[in-house]
Amino acid sequence: xxxxxxxxxxxxxxxxxxxxxxxxxxxxxxxxxxxxxxxxxxxxxxxxxxxxxxxxxxxxxxxxxxxxxxxxxxxxxxxxxxxxxxxxxxxxxxxxxxxxxxxxxxxxxxxxxxxxxxxxxxxxxxxxxxxxxxxxxxxxxxxxxxxxxxxxxxxxxxxxxxxxxxxxx
Amino acid sequence: xxxxxxxxxxxxxxxxxxxxxxxxxxxxxxxxxxxxxxxxxxxxxxxxxxxxxxxxxxxxxxxxxxxxxxxxxxxxxxxxxxxxxxxxxxxxxxxxxxxxxxxxxxxxxxxxxxxxxxxxxxxxxxxxxxxxxxxxxxxxxxxxxxxxxxxxxxxxxxxxxxxxxxxxxxxxxxxxxxxxxxxxxxxx
Numbered sequence: 001x002x003x004x005x006x007x008x009x010x011x012x013x014x015x016x017x018x019x020x021x022x023x024x025x026x027x028x029x030x031x032x033x034x035x036x037x038x039x040x041x042x043x044x045x046x047x048x049x050x051x052x053x054x055x056x057x058x059x060x061x062x063x064x065x066x067x068x069x070x071x072x073x074x075x076x077x078x079x080x081x082x083x084x085x086x087x088x089x090x091x092x093x094x095x096x097x098x099x100x101x102x103x104x105x106x107x108x109x110x111x112x113x114x115x116x117x118x119x120x121x122x123x124x125x126x127x128x129x130x131x132x133x134x135x136x137x138x139x140x141x142x143x144x145x146x147x148x149x150x151x152x153x154x155x156x157x158x159x160x161x162x163x164x165x166x167x168x169x
Numbered sequence: 170x171x172x173x174x175x176x177x178x179x180x181x182x183x184x185x186x187x188x189x190x191x192x193x194x195x196x197x198x199x200x201x202x203x204x205x206x207x208x209x210x211x212x213x214x215x216x217x218x219x220x221x222x223x224x225x226x227x228x229x230x231x232x233x234x235x236x237x238x239x240x241x242x243x244x245x246x247x248x249x250x251x252x253x254x255x256x257x258x259x260x261x262x263x264x265x266x267x268x269x270x271x272x273x274x275x276x277x278x279x280x281x282x283x284x285x286x287x288x289x290x291x292x293x294x295x296x297x298x299x300x301x302x303x304x305x306x307x308x309x310x311x312x313x314x315x316x317x318x319x320x321x322x323x324x325x326x327x328x329x330x331x332x333x334x335x336x337x338x339x340x341x342x343x344x345x346x347x348x349x350x351x352x353x354x355x356x357x
Contacts, residue, residue, distance in 0.1 A: 019182075019183055023182070040195070043195060065273065065274075068274055069274055069277045072274065072277070072278075072351070073277075073281070076344075076347055076348075076351070102178075102181065102182070104178045105178055105179070105181065105182055108175065108178050108179060116354055117351065117354070118274075118351065118354045118355045121274065127175075127176060127179040127180075128179075129176075137273060138273055138274065139273055139274045139275060139355065140273025140274050140275020140276050140277075140278075140355075141275055141355060141356065145356070154172050157172065157175050158170065158171065158172055158175070161170035161174070161175055162170060164170070
């Protein structure tokens with residue numbers, strides 16, 4: 001594969017799946033600086049993966065697999081490494097436009113943030129509508145294990161949402 | 170709230186794009202990070218290989234050209250070449266394995282654990298290696314009839330190296346433990 005072809009595929013994927021990248025990044029990070037850092041890390045890994053993409057699975061599944069692995073690895077590293085980059089001079093990649101804040105979505109992200117990193121990945125795949133079979137392939141665990149985890153996550157989200165309803169959100 | 174409603178909250182964000190991407194900056198960072206990562210890894214590995222190889226060649230050369238040749242220093246040179254070779258093998262394995270992208274999370278964790286285990290074992294091996302190197306140096310000094318304080322200096326230096334390598338070994342063990350915790354979480 002030539003570098004032009006790689007560049008072309010990359011631009012295409014970035015345009016088509018940028019919503020997916022944003023969701024993953026928001027699921028694993030809290031601060032704007034961390035979002036930027038993880039986004040960069042995921043995009044680099046996706047770029048590097050293009051020449052070895054075998055086209056035997058959907059692009060979205062491929063990207064999710066790489067992105068989740070990168071996010072998990074980033075979360076581990078982030079615990080022992082802090083940004084050495086000068087915060088004031090750093091140029092940000094993700095520029096946030098002015099939007100009406102969705103409180104319910106913010107609540108949902110908050111709930112996902114409170115889960116451990118594995119459940120966070122599972123919740124993300126669940127909300128994105130992946131089947132148990134696809135989740136099992138991405139995570140490398142059995143479908144029954146996926147079922148157990150998903151039931152637990154669903155129950156937790158429902159219970160938490162009911163508590164949240166009491167406060168009027 | 171039912172789960173379908175939670176799902177609807179999630180899906181609603183697909184209609185709006187919360188961020189814009191500075192693609193020019195992104196492209197610049199990809200190229201710079203790619204080059205930097207490659208440079209750091211390659212530099213570190215080559216440095217280690219060169220240090221062992223260089224030290225092996227140096228001890229071999231000084232021993233061969235000196236009037237009184239020392240058996241233990243020959244052993245020391247041979248041992249240094251063996252260590253350099255082990256690092257080269259490790260590098261080849263790492264490069265081959267790092268080219269895989271189609272791993273599941275479980276697969277990635279198993280790979281991470283294998284790498285962490287390799288690092289722990291290598292670091293432990295290098296720790297015990299201090300005894301081998303130290304022993305050979307001390308025997309070499311004894312055979313070369315060097316003054317006693319030279320041996321004391323060597324022992325002090327090796328004790329420092331033993332302490333520092335213990336610190337490094339603990340870091341690798343902690344990394345491995347974190348991965349094991351994550352694997353247990355995944356399989357729970």
